[in-house]
Amino acid sequence: MGRKRLQESVDGRPTVHTVAARAGVSIASASRVLNGVGGSPETIRKVRAAAAEVGYVPNAIARSLQSQRxxxxxxxxxxxxxxxxxxxxxxxxxxxxxxxxxxxxxxxxxxxxxxxxxxxxxxxxxxxxxxxxxxxxxxxxxxxxxxxxxxxxxxxxxxxxxxxxxxxxDSQAGVALAVDHLVAAGRRRIGFVNGPLDTVPGAARDAGFRAALARHGIELDERLLEVGDFQYAAGRAATKRLLARARPDALVCANDLIAVGALHALLVAGHRVPGDVALVGMDDTELASMVLPSMSSVSLDxxxxxxxxxxxxxxxxxxxxxxxxxxxIAPHLVVRDSSPTPDGRAKQWA
Amino acid sequence: MGRKRLQESVDGRPTVHTVAARAGVSIASASRVLNGVGGSPETIRKVRAAAAEVGYVPNAIARSLQSQRxxxxxxxxxxxxxxxxxxxxxxxxxxxxxxxxxxxxxxxxxxxxxxxxxxxxxxxxxxxxxxxxxxxxxxxxxxxxxxxxxxxxxxxxxxxxxxxxxxxxDSQAGVALAVDHLVAAGRRRIGFVNGPLDTVPGAARDAGFRAALARHGIELDERLLEVGDFQYAAGRAATKRLLARARPDALVCANDLIAVGALHALLVAGHRVPGDVALVGMDDTELASMVLPSMSSVSLDxxxxxxxxxxxxxxxxxxxxxxxxxxxIAPHLVVRDSSPTPDGRAKQWA
DNA sequence: CAAACTCTCGGAAACGTTTACAGCAATGGG
DNA sequence: CCCATTGCTGTAAACGTTTCCGAGAGTTTG
The missing domain is CATH 3.40.50.2300 (Response regulator)
Known part of the structure; x- marks a missing residue:
């Protein structure tokens, strides 16, 4: 019993002591064999056999304590x-x-x-x-x-x-990609549904949006800006608010969850996408190709x-x-059906 | 140096030895105070002060080894x-x-x-x-x-x-809920897009579907059954195959990912949902209310x-x-817009 | 054939905690 | 005034590993 206490762990599971005793070698030798470093052929055989017989598995915690990993x-x-x-x-x-x-x-x-x-x-x-x-x-x-x-x-x-x-x-550049794409398709009243401005991505995307519009010489209409959480429900609600006071012909969203919410709000309000309002999300998640119409999105990889x-x-x-x-990582734009194709035409069914 | 080695951990961070030495007490006393068990007011003060000064944080690994947790x-x-x-x-x-x-x-x-x-x-x-x-x-x-x-x-x-x-x-009962709901709305050509039959949920849902149809005296048309992975893409592909050979008036899907894929396939193929084909998913995930029309789904909570x-x-x-x-956990049905409301009418816009 | 190496092995220390135990002082009761 | 109780304290063992080190045996080298 006293002997056993020395060989088995407190919950009865085998330890390196158990294996060593059974193989008739020291724990040092047992440990060496089990880690594949050193040991004579005979020792290796005995230790491996003993370990297999008792079903030895090293304790990760003890190992961590020793190895500092x-x-x-x-x-x-x-x-x-x-x-x-x-x-x-x-x-x-x-x-x-x-x-x-x-x-x-x-x-x-x-x-x-x-x-x-x-x-x-x-x-x-x-x-x-x-x-x-x-x-x-x-x-x-x-x-x-x-x-x-x-x-x-x-x-x-x-x-x-x-x-x-x-x-x-560079999510600032990412937003610019979206804006460039929409401007190239002739859209001018471009709205932006963002996440909270006191977050790092929210602030960057806001700056990116303003800079991109300025670069195209488009004056910013503050009524086309909305803010909510980076979530589906918030995006949907924010878009609803935006649509109640303005008439965008395109919408950029700060992430795909917001964008799916925006899509929902747009369609429910009777807008055709991308016919009436083009839509570009961000993050290019799986969601983007699940919805209908499938969503263009800026991939941040x-x-x-x-x-x-x-x-x-x-x-x-x-x-x-x-x-x-x-x-x-450089962003890139993935164009799908929610925004006009490069030649400016929207898919016929939308 | 030798002395230091005894007090600090190998990477220079303070240990209970450091604290004990600094407070001028034994490691046992230090440990006791730090664990809030025992210690005279004076000892407590000294140990707390020492711990704070050196910024002591206990090592979780060593603690685990000792406590077996x-x-x-x-x-x-x-x-x-x-x-x-x-x-x-x-x-x-x-x-x-x-x-x-x-x-x-x-x-x-x-x-x-x-x-x-x-x-x-x-x-x-x-x-x-x-x-x-x-x-x-x-x-x-x-x-x-x-x-x-x-x-x-x-x-x-x-x-x-x-x-x-x-x-x-009881996902078998869950499928039954979906079938009952669709039958009550007058649908008879009910299809089922399932996951792999060699999975536990796949098999259960298959059995549930067959049993539910039988209970309603509806003969099973094998052409209305399809199988794929429990994923969006597989669900979409499976539904496409199904639609190529049969004309269901309702579709039950083994989970929401499959159901969203099915919805996509249905709409792209020009079917109205729920007008032509009603749709019920399973799991009642957030996805269900993100898509349009929002999806009825059997919640398995x-x-x-x-x-x-x-x-x-x-x-x-x-x-x-x-x-x-x-x-x-008992399943329950959450009815949304992809299936007829209890009075049998589909929402007008779909 | 001695010296120098190379292997292999076992004892013991170490990793950083917690805790059983025994010693000790102070306290209270009889 | 003595003894039992209580409350703190420190020593040391334990948790289960890995690894340093020295000893011994065997092999090579000069």
Whole structure:
């Protein structure tokens, strides 16, 4: 009994001690064999046999404590229901899994308190690194990022010279792509349904929209601007408000969820899309091709951003002396049926 | 230097030794104070001060090793992009987070190999419990479940008498609800677009559909049956095939993704919904109210299933002697615009 | 044939916690 | 005034690994 206590873990499962005793070798030898480093043929045989007989599985926690690695990566996004984050998550999970690690998912709800709390919790070292995609960036974030005890990669805009690995996209240029496309098709009364202006993407897209109109010499009509959350329901409501006071001939939306809401509002109000009002979303999520008419959308390549972010993180975990890197992904426009084709014609059935 | 090595962790961060030394007490006393158990007022003051000064944060891994608890829960679903799993995940994450734990997400892709590998990996004890929502159940699953080293809760059908906590829904009855609804509205040529028949939900829904038709004395026309993956694209393709050879006046779909695909195929083919063909999806995801016309759908209450599964798991973690529990959630029909209202009339504009 | 290497092995320390146990002082009751 | 109780404290063991180090055996080299 006393002897057994020394060999089995507290819940009766075999430990390296069990295996070693059964094979008649020391735990050091057993451990070496089990990790495939060293051991004479005879020892290897005995240890492997013993391990198989008792069904030994190493304890990940104990291993982590010793190796100072958890084999876990955390991902924190605002809303795991947004298809753009789903795409990102899929890409990240693929990279993470292929490196033999696991992915932890946190939903922050966009709350700053949640995010900084999460950053602080990293000090517990339950994870080897974090991929964070914040929707707002505060001074608190920057401080917390600066003395984060584990590597963090941020997906999204960060102030210049923040010494943090960073994957971003130029959503300002993305909005410009949408506007250019619509102007080229002869639309002039272009509306914009945005997310909250106090978010980083919201502010960038607002600036992008204004700049693009200015570049085309179109005067901005403030009645064509609306703001809501980055959600379907908010997009639908915002569009309804906008339509109640103005007559756009095109609508740009700050993401696809908003755009689907806008599409719904437009069709319910009896507008033809793209005949009366052309529509361009943003993020190019799966949603864009699910709806009818299928939606043009500016792709910010969430999959690619996720993949790169994961790779950057793994690289930094392996070598913390790397200089901070900043990767920018260029947006591109995917034209579908909700906006006029390049030759200016709308599909006949719409 | 030698002294320092004893007080700080290998990467220079403070440990309980650091705090203890700084406060001039033993590590035992320090640990006790930090855990809020015992300590004289003076000791408490000194330790708290020392901890604050050095910015001490306990190491979660070391704590886990000692306490035999990781504070982590894993969730494994087929496809994190399916909105039904998103809803489930949201509910689970809420429960898990409010118990102070964290959620790990695994995407299995429905691969049996992945799932059994995952079950085996539980032996590494990196997590306190698992919520598994398998789409297929094999003998391998049952064996792996039987000797899982940590508690597992399964969401989905399980053979009777499997001694595993289980949250399920009666999707067979769910399909019946849809069929009853359509028959009551006078539809007779009811088609069914299902997922793979070798999956548990696929088989159940197939059986449910056949039984429901039989109950109404409607002879089954095999040409009105189609099968694909539980995905949007597959649903769209399957519906296209079905429409090429038959003229249904209603369509039941095995989930909302398939249903949105079917809706797309129907509208593109020029059918009016629900005028020519009524449509009922299943799962009642957010998607259902995003599309136009908004989709009737049989709710299997994924949110509730997720919430309950998480609670069952937490209970079992706290008390492994509990008898296996099986909770069944009743489905209910949510009628929207894609199927006739109870009085048999379709909305005028469709 | 001695010296220098190369392998393999086991003991023991380490990773950073929590906690059983025993010692000790102070307190209260008889 | 003594003893039992209470409340703190520190020492040391434990959680289950990996790995450093020194010892011994066998092999090569000069």
């Amino acid at each position: 958890t084999g876990q990566i955390a991902l924190a996004v605002e809303d795991i229901g947004n298809p753009v984050y789903v795409a990102m998550m899929r890409a990240i999970e693929a990279v993470v899994a292929s490196s033999g690690r696991q992915l932890l998912v946190h939903a922050t709800g966009g709350q700053i308190a949640n995010e900084t709390a999460l950053l602080r919790r990293l000090a517990h070292r339950y994870v080897d690194g974090l991929i964070l995609s914040p929707i707002r960036i505060t001074e608190e974030h920057l401080v917390a990022l600066a003395d984060s005890p584990v590597p963090v990669v941020v997906i999204g805009q960060l102030p210049p010279d923040t010494p943090v690995d960073n994957v971003r996209t 969430a999959t690619e951003r996720g993949r790169i972010a994961a790779q950057l993180l793994l690289e930094r975990i392996d070598d913390s002396s790397l200089p901070p890197r900043r990767i920018t | 990781t504070g982590q829960i894993a969730l494994a679903v087929e496809d994190i992009g399916n909105p039904v799993y998103v809803a489930m995940m949201r509910a689970i994450e809420a429960v898990v987070a409010s118990s102070g734990r964290q959620l790990l997400v695994h995407a299995t892709g429905g691969q049996i190999a992945n799932e059994t590998a995952l079950l085996r990996r539980l032996a590494h004890r990196y997590v306190d419990g698992l919520i598994l929502s398998p789409i297929r159940i094999t003998e391998e699953h049952l064996v792996a479940l039987a000797d899982s080293p940590v508690p597992v809760v399964v969401i989905g059908q399980l053979p009777p008498d499997t001694p595993v906590d289980n949250v399920r829904t 994924a949110t509730e299933r997720g919430r309950i599964a998480a609670q069952l798991l937490l209970e079992r973690i706290d008390d492994s002697s509990l008898p296996p529990r099986r909770i069944t």
